[in-house]
Amino acid sequence: MQGFGELEVVIMEQLWASPDGATVPEVHRRLSAQREIAYTTVMSTIHNLYRKGRLTRTREGRKHRYQVTASKAEHSAGLMRDALNSGGDAHAILSYFVQQMDPEDTRRLAELLAGMEEDSDL
Known part of the structure; x- marks a missing residue:
């Protein structure tokens, strides 16, 4: 098990704080309130975490809701x-x-x- 990169940590913190998981737009909105960050950056980082097995996802209409695989x-x-x-x-x-x-x-x-x-x- 490896540690996370800087942005991955920030995103994982958001998801750990969200018992029901979150969509990319939800995470982006929360992070945008704290710092300037591109939507596509959040999207690609979340996708990478999913690809690495750190997140699961379920489809909600046209979006996915992401949840952590480990506390x-x-x-x-x-x-x-x-x-x-x-x-x-x-x-x-x-x-x-x-x-x-x-x-x-x-x-x-x-x-x-x-x-x-x-x-x-x-």
């Missing part, structure tokens, strides 16, 4: 998994990652791991 959390977890499997020392990667976490996240991770151990003991 933002699932995407982030995939990036973390890829980093861990990158061929480096997995122990070192995990150690550095945990050292960079804030104490609250470290506590949540410990609770999650403890819960997983309890579930596997059943």
